[in-house]
Amino acid sequence: MSREGLDVVVIGGGPAGYTAAIRAAQHDLRVLLVERADLGGTCLNRGCIPSKALIHCAKVWRTVQLAHQCGVKVDNPQLDWDAMQGWVTRVVQTLRRGLQTLLMHHGVAVTKGEASFVNVREILVETPTGSETVTASTIVVATGSRPLPLPYEEGAPVVTEEEALFLPQLPCELLIVGGGASGVELAWLFSTLGVKVTLVEMLPRLLPSMDEEIALGLQQQLERQGVTVRLATKVTRIATQNGRAAVHTETGEGWVADLVVLAVGRRANSENLAHLGIPLKPNGAVEVNEWQQTLVPSIFAIGDVTHGSGTAHGGMAEAERAVKGIVKFLAGEPLPPQAPDFVVPLCVYTEPQALKVGLTEQEAQERDLAIKVARFPWRASGAAMATGETDGFVKVIAEAKSMRVLGLHILGADAVNLSGEAAFIVAHGLTVEQATAIIRPHPSLSEGIGEALWALAGMPLHIAKRPERGRREWQNECSS
């Protein structure tokens, strides 16, 4: 069987792929989405969503354990890992069903099967019941990524960051290799659930993409709750020892754990493209231009396949761009150069959460920018005080001369939900003065952003600042 007359075939039904498919359909294009496994990709099935659902369960566990502080007494709190897995399953299944309905409503045809390129316009789709060839004017590759492996001795209890979310039971001692967002979230999650966790990172710091101060704050939080963190420590060998995993490192330090989780990064699923002559980066990621177009003009690539490891929302934004490009391409219009002006927030869904929007202090320094930095600690916030979630701070970075906000970084409860506000400030290039000009509710966490901005302007409201000029002598006299 062969299918023709398609405008777009999207390969991969993760967040990038399904966004591209829906957007293309909304532009009246004929779209086929090919997905080899479950709709929703890594994010919905093995990544962000199950991890956030589990993290929610861990937060409930934590709330229950601290409830007495707020006048709620309970006896005998017990953690039911199977029931937590049930919560995750319900969340994932509901969203997956929703996604299926969505694609149908938007007029996207969906085929379950493994896609491979016959040539730049023809794709072979192998389904459980047979195979078909489809041709389309454009193809969007959204095949995602998979966890990078590390070599380990056969039989050693080792799982990937994805498998770690679906363990049959909680281990007693867990060792996580890799201190990126994924490893840090897993460390927080399992440690909160009472597992003894060791987190080993090869680099001299955790969360290399985040602002260093934020990463350090989160590391201290992990350590406070009992996680052993080892930085600048390269794992050299994972062996089996009486059914457990023995982890050896370059520094000589070693551990034995019930289970090892590998969270050492991801690799683009780009094998599909090798024989088309589309160039790949060393990590396997597909090279694209600012429209997400590959070297073959009719083939676009979006999401993790273009960077190896990224965010769902980054991939979704790339999908928007790709579809705009495809519409032009199909109309025979050129794709003019455009600025890659994405401000992609990075989030770590621990407690406190970590958020990065715009440049970190280190990135600003690398660019030799003259900057000003200010912070606001949550312990000075009425909103944070009322809920007792006072760990962390807001950090704002502005270009010293123009006072344009370059970066906003938050360590704190609910930081992720402040990302929209932060993104407007950074992406619109607002000055500190412009960014302080809105009225933020009192009490609210949004005030924390306002306070950090005011602090940068030298006029903090809810944090003390010794006046450089001012009236201290007079005040002393007066208040006596």
Place this chain on the structure above:
Amino acid sequence: MSREGLDVVVIGGGPAGYTAAIRAAQHDLRVLLVERADLGGTCLNRGCIPSKALIHCAKVWRTVQLAHQCGVKVDNPQLDWDAMQGWVTRVVQTLRRGLQTLLMHHGVAVTKGEASFVNVREILVETPTGSETVTASTIVVATGSRPLPLPYEEGAPVVTEEEALFLPQLPCELLIVGGGASGVELAWLFSTLGVKVTLVEMLPRLLPSMDEEIALGLQQQLERQGVTVRLATKVTRIATQNGRAAVHTETGEGWVADLVVLAVGRRANSENLAHLGIPLKPNGAVEVNEWQQTLVPSIFAIGDVTHGSGTAHGGMAEAERAVKGIVKFLAGEPLPPQAPDFVVPLCVYTEPQALKVGLTEQEAQERDLAIKVARFPWRASGAAMATGETDGFVKVIAEAKSMRVLGLHILGADAVNLSGEAAFIVAHGLTVEQATAIIRPHPSLSEGIGEALWALAGMPLHIAKRPERGRREWQNECSS
């Protein structure tokens, strides 16, 4: 004793007053703040902060009761009202101490005493140990408001909305008169804690300042959790009946409750100004211009005293304006006309929370604006699904022709923390296209704002929309 040489005397140490005092000090002005009771005013001592702290305790109680859904089992959950009051006390005391330190650090002199005007430049401050007269070039009146009373039979168990936060014990049955933000929050709070609550409102709807659809959604939530809501029902008499309160209404319906809470609005504390010839509105509120200046050019008024009942953050924004005005005034500069361009968010801290930013649909209609409206339900959000908090929706209102966003309204968990994002969109007059152009993290509640905006643009991503044009026939053929 007499004190001279002051640039500003601020009367009232609530959020408006202390903001004015700190800002004035930051402008190198000599500032005296006079507060008759506790620093922090109604908001910190008897309003927003204790109410939010108690609401947090109620949310913990609710989390514990639903914890089994997330794999956390507990036996015998018990509510300890005294311990909840202890939580509130600790939060309030910590913030009050912080405020005291802040004022000191910023160089603001603070006197505890009752202030009254001798004349437009002279103020008599009566303290427990004596009295003094202070003169200042400018005076900021930030005396706040107090709960409006309703007549009731002597001895009937009736408290104000402020006293309701500090009850010695939880009643079994509570009747709340007044369905504004305060009454609705109290209804949610006590009902969540297991009290049988009746909420009686004179107007035909709850929350008259919020978008009607949001108010209705919150009403339904209250009713689902067992609150009896009576609208268009005027309370005529509150009598004593065997130590309980018998509440009579114009509609003939009546209730007997252990306690009645009056949340029927507030009255400006403006008596102080009567003999200065400063005009007051019928509700006692002080009339001011757009610089918060009264008819007496050296006297400014901010916060609840200028509107009878308002928000802390509104008062704080007025303080900013007043201090800018005072700086000009003291320099002999004119105060030029300026637009009262405040976008003051309104929040209701229930579960789900309610947020208003910009125009409601009703306000847009009253102004005869041609508008477009779209909604996004939280049940379609991955972030909301992961935490199970799927009640409510985002509603966005744009001017039909320009597609500028006029209003953003949210009913949903954590709505308040999305206010900054909403405020930037509305206050900056962004179009729907501009407002969709930032990248919002997936999963996050911020996406809900993005989805509602996309829906308004006719391109929803995570909600189904039958394509008006489109490929349904083709799709049907294709997906078979």
